[in-house]
Each structure stands twice: as C-alpha cells, then as structure tokens.
Amino acid sequence: MSLARNLNRALTVTTGLQVRRAPQAAKGKPKGGQGKKSAAAQPAARQAAEYRCPSAEELPTERLLRRPVFIISSIRSGSTLLRMMLGAHPRLHSPHELHIGRLEVTCANWFSERAMGALGLRRGDLEHLLWDRVLHRELARSGKDFVVEKTPANAYMYQRLKDCWPDARFVFLLRHPVSIARSWHETDPVKRPHDTAVTDVLRYMTAVEEARTADADGFTVRYEDITDDPEREMRRLCAYLDVDYAPAMLNYGKKGNAELVRGLGDWRENIRTGTVQPGRALPGQDEIPERLRAMCAAWGYPS
Numbered sequence: 001m002s003l004a005r006n007l008n009r010a011l012t013v014t015t016g017l018q019v020r021r022a023p024q025a026a027k028g029k030p031k032g033g034q035g036k037k038s039a040a041a042q043p044a045a046r047q048a049a050e051y052r053c054p055s056a057e058e059l060p061t062e063r064l065l066r067r068p069v070f071i072i073s074s075i076r077s078g079s080t081l082l083r084m085m086l087g088a089h090p091r092l093h094s095p096h097e098l099h100i101g102r103l104e105v106t107c108a109n110w111f112s113e114r115a116m117g118a119l120g121l122r123r124g125d126l127e128h129l130l131w132d133r134v135l136h137r138e139l140a141r142s143g144k145d146f147v148v149e150k151t152p153a154n155a156y157m158y159q160r161l162k163d164c165w166p167d168a169r170f171v172f173l174l175r176h177p178v179s180i181a182r183s184w185h186e187t188d189p190v191k192r193p194h195d196t197a198v199t200d201v202l203r204y205m206t207a208v209e210e211a212r213t214a215d216a217d218g219f220t221v222r223y224e225d226i227t228d229d230p231e232r233e234m235r236r237l238c239a240y241l242d243v244d245y246a247p248a249m250l251n252y253g254k255k256g257n258a259e260l261v262r263g264l265g266d267w268r269e270n271i272r273t274g275t276v277q278p279g280r281a282l283p284g285q286d287e288i289p290e291r292l293r294a295m296c297a298a299w300g301y302p303s
C-alpha cells in the first residue's frame with residue numbers, strides 16, 4: 001500500500017480529512033472556464049476548469065454536435081422572440097434556455113480523477129462532453145440539422161463555448177440599452193428600481209460587446225430591425241447560417257404555458273401571440289442615463 005494511501009487512512013480515522021493531489025497545469029493549451037475575465041462582473045463560479053481545445057482532426061471523435069449556433073445577448077433583448085422565429089425553420093431547432101454552463105462534472109474520488117486523467121480528460125473536458133451530449137440529444141430528438149441555444153448567460157462564457165465547439169457560430173443580438181434597462185426594471189419594479197436595472201443589464205451588455213469585438217466572423221442583428229422588417233432580417237440571418245429562408249419564421253405559432261416557461265425565457269403575452277409584435281419607440285437622447293451612453297455609441301444608437 002502506498003504512503004499516500006496509508007496517510008489518508010490514518011487521517012480519515014483521526015480527523016475525517018484526506019490529502020488530495022493539487023491540480024496541475026494542462027499541457028499544451030490549457031483554458032479556464034471563462035477564459036479572460038470580463039470587465040462585467042461575472043456570476044460566482046468554482047475554480048476555473050482546465051480543458052484543452054480539440055483540433056479540427058479530433059472533432060469527429062470529440063464532439064457529436066457540429067456547427068451549433070449560440071445567441072449572445074443581454075437579458076430583455078428579444079432573444080426569446082429570435083429563438084421562436086429560428087425554431088420555426090425546418091432545419092433549425094431552438095429549445096428553451098438550457099443553461100449548460102451550470103452543468104458541472106466532479107470526480108468523486110482519487111480513483112475516478114486518476115482514471116479520467118489517464119484518458120487525458122480533465123474536469124473541463126468532461127463538462128464539454130456532457131454539454132455536447134445534452135445538446136446533441138436535444139437536436140436528435142427534434143429531427144432537425146442545427147441547434148440554436150440562447151441562454152443570456154452565454155454572454156459570460158463566449159470563449160468557453162468557442163473552445164468547446166471550434167466550429168460554433170455566434171449571433172450577437174443587440175437592443176437599445178435604455179430599452180433593455182426599462183424592460184428589466186418593468187419585470188419587477190419593486191425589486192429592481194431603474195438604477196439597479198441599469199447596473200444589472202450593463203454587466204450583460206459589456207460581456208456581449210467584448211464577445212462581439214472578439215469574433216470577427218459572428219453575425220450582428222438588432223431587435224429593432226427584427227420588429228421593423230422581420231423578413232429582411234431573417235433572410236440576412238438565414239444567409240449567414242447557410243440555410244434557405246423559410247416564411248414560417250415570421251409566423252411561429254401561438255404558444256401556451258407548456259411551451260413558454262417562466263425562468264427559461266420570456267413567457268409574457270407578446271411572445272405568446274405567435275407573430276412579431278411592434279417594438280417600443282426608441283428613447284430620446286435626453287432619456288439616456290450617462291452610464292449607458294458609451295454602450296449606445298458602441299452599438300450604433302444615438303448617444
């Protein structure tokens with residue numbers, strides 16, 4: 001029996017504790033769970049998981065899912081409307097928010113950790129396999145060709161998603177920052193005074209802009225353009241996704257409680273109608289809080 005096992009046996013009996021090997025740096029190109037820290041505050045998380053990025057040659061073995069699409073947006077940006085429209089396409093499956101970034105894997109003891117290590121799999125690698133399996137299962141059940149995922153927290157894990165699926169495609173959905181803040185405030189005016197709502201959404205918007213700046217190949221669309229001319233914008237988006245335009249995207253069908261669940265996307269009356277509703281009027285320049293002016297300018301809105 002090894003010294004470490006003898007020591008751990010004695011410690012367990014006397015203190016209830018055990019010694020564990022400290023994590024080692026990954027060989028080659030290790031990555032953290034969130035990569036470079038966003039200027040926006042990020043949700044609390046465990047210590048960053050180490051993983052490696054599969055090469056193009058390894059993808060057929062490492063991933064079941066190919067060319068997934070991720071919508072990167074702030075909360076209250078119209079992402080549920082966009083996912084309903086995309087999901088009405090015969091080749092695109094867009095389920096409710098899946099929050100895969102919160103699906104975590106743990107090696108419960110030293111033996112499992114060592115066994116996975118012998119396969120070249122660290123915690124982050126195992127999490128990527130789990131995420132890939134969940135999304136692929138959902139896509140296979142739909143019978144369609146590509147999955148579209150729109151959890152707003154994707155904004156905080158853009159680099160991790162890109163590392164997990166090197167062939168992923170990203171759609172950046174923008175909306176006027178003041179409209180985002182107002183919409184978030186209106187969902188619970190007592191709990192979220194307007195100033196608090198501005199603070200909340202600014203974190204998301206900053207993360208979205210960082211990801212958008214980093215991805216020269218991504219596609220940017222504005223919520224106001226979708227509500228103003230949905231056919232034009234869906235044609236543009238379909239061209240980016242390399243699928244034919246489908247008129248059904250403009251009339252995605254009336255939805256009930258079973259299809260729109262609170263906490264997994266927008267569930268309110270407008271989204272239930274099954275058609276694109278007019279957007280609210282853009283705010284005047286005198287209505288823009290000072291803290292949102294820089295983001296308005298970055299996204300091409302008058303500031």
